[in-house]
Amino acid sequence: MEPDPAERGTGEPGPTEWGTTVGVGPWEGPWPTHDRFDPELLEHGDQRNVVDHYRYWRREAIVADLDERRHDFEIAIENFQHDHNIGTVVRTANAFAARAVHIVGRRRWNRRGAMVTDRYQHVHHQPDLASLRRHADEHGLAVVGVDNAPGARPIERAALPRRCVLLFGQEGPGLAGHSREHSDLVVSIAQFGSTRSINAGVAAGIVMHTWIEQHADPDRAW
Template sequence: MKKFDKKNKGKEIKSERETVERENIIEGRNPVIEAIKSGRTIEKLYVSKGDLEGSIKMIISLARERGIVVNEVERKRLDDMSTTKAHQGVIAVVGEYKYYDLEDILNLAREKGEDPFIIILDEIEDPHNLGSIIRSANIFGAHGVIIPKRRSALVTATVAKASAGAIEYTKIAKVTNLNQVIKELKENGIWVAALDMDGEICYNKDLRGPLAVVIGSEGRGVSRLVKENCDFVVKIPMFGEISSLNASVAAGVIMYEVRKQRGIKGE
């Protein structure tokens, strides 16, 4: 029988609390600026003493306008709090990230009068990739990103930093079963495409209309069952010696192709 160790148990509890706190922080100047602008609940804001110029000055001004208390601390304290190791002299402790439902994403498309454009991530475990994909989803006008509850990176400080603040404006849904979500999307008249190497070249496929695109994990790609439940499979053609793209780069390419086919109306 395993012995109950009170001493170690206390350490484990402390570790769990620290993990939760790290998931409730945003680091870096752009992510913090976007969090304040978007109206995200900021519980505490820390800035490095003696580093009050440029965008840090803007952050302090925005915070004070919204009644957020600014704490000037030694840079060493920020270094100790940081999980990204790239806090740029500012860390915000925020309320827990509010995940959305699939219906929230569909409603956004309806409100905009647009065909739904949704990104589904099949076990993207690298937080940098998740953040980059969320950033691209925002830039290319996707209405939301869907991630599974298990075997996936979640919204943390690293994801917020990699997204450059896009987590504040992009609806992210966390779901139990991707295959069930794909079924619901189909019932709502949305085509579901998997991005995988055995598909049709994406440039030759009509990607207009209601569409969800599944991006597979960094090492395994789209899982077999998920791919079988998709309506069709597309691929990005490769012209060099390397036969695969980083997941976030592949996501950016396919999102741009969807936006191009729908008509680019941006700047």
Template sequence: MITSRNNALIKNIKKLQQKKYRLRESRFLIEGVHLIEEALAADVGIDMLVKSEEAPLLPFDIGEHRVVEVEASVFTTLSETQTPQGWLAVCKMPTDTPMIEGDVLLLDGLSDPGNVGTIIRTAEAAGMAGIYVSEDTVDLYNDKVIRATQGALFHIPVVAGNLKTIVFSLQEKGIPVYSTAAHAECSYQDVQPRQAYALLLGNEAQGLSSELANITDQTVSIPIFGKTESLNVAVAAGVLMYGWLNQREEQR
């Protein structure tokens, strides 16, 4: 059992709470029983599991994964949650860039981890094929993003890249790219994407960059009947994805 927070392994694990070390090591942390179970189910590469001395054994098979036990006070230094469950894992970042075919989301410069995590979770639930994010979107392996996905991050491809290049590539394949704006004349309810489509969403405060807005195929709005000017971007994403999904189901 590791009893000191100054232990070299503990120090290296703690560094993964910072983006620059995550990128350098191509590793990230997940915390909690549910996320570990989801990572194992998705066959995410797990380097090691870290268990607090006070934590009960996991209620599922962990195979031959290495388990490092630490004192409760040491685990507290590694935890980023208010009520730690006593388990975390060091995971490998995916190294391959998957081909995404089907309905996709594109996220341009989103900065709120909770929004990005919620969008990933909703997209996976709605059966989207994958998500592209701009390089200035919040780090996907931020602890708050991962927790907000509730494990969905392990079940849907999420790829960072140049969205302008990705938009042109999608359009070359005949895939229409839709964006949103509060005052667009066309309601999303009047659009019926029967084949694969791409939905482009912009930053919470500034919206979509003009460079991307100018190359999308169509801009749609979500009707608002109260005095609120706009919807939260994660809520808007959910409305659009499920709205178009329901349209398809009705057409079958």
């Protein structure tokens, strides 16, 4: 029996940045007729960094399908100094199916670290923290600031709200001084070495995965 086109490739090694071959070649056999498939990819192959489930799919179809899978947390990243870590945070937000990403401050951001995952993610611009707070209030989201500062609650002991915006600062200065005024909760990450802080992109991954551990269904992971 011919496998369902949407499941073609399931069980085979997924894409990787380190391997010599990424993706799949032209479609073999009769083409699928569903409009989720991209004729150009079917003809020439799909070399994108996507999970096998989405091989040969149009980008718009992937986004629509992800919209059915996204979780109840959003990400906000302060961009007052054009932080190069923003792309990494966006990429991680895509991996954990964040509902949306907000760039707070400067509209332009360094997309290199995103590895084009921003094409599949809803990315919005908020000119300042007050506008982010209004967005959160309008959508019933708690704002959770992340910063290793006095008074922050250790994330290892904190219950993260299911519906929330996780707010991250920039590499170096961390959250802006007035970010706490717009946060309902501020959490910190336990550290045991000599450095004052960890990389902002790494911190974002830790906090997002903590939300996943507390609220997500691991059986729905790829």
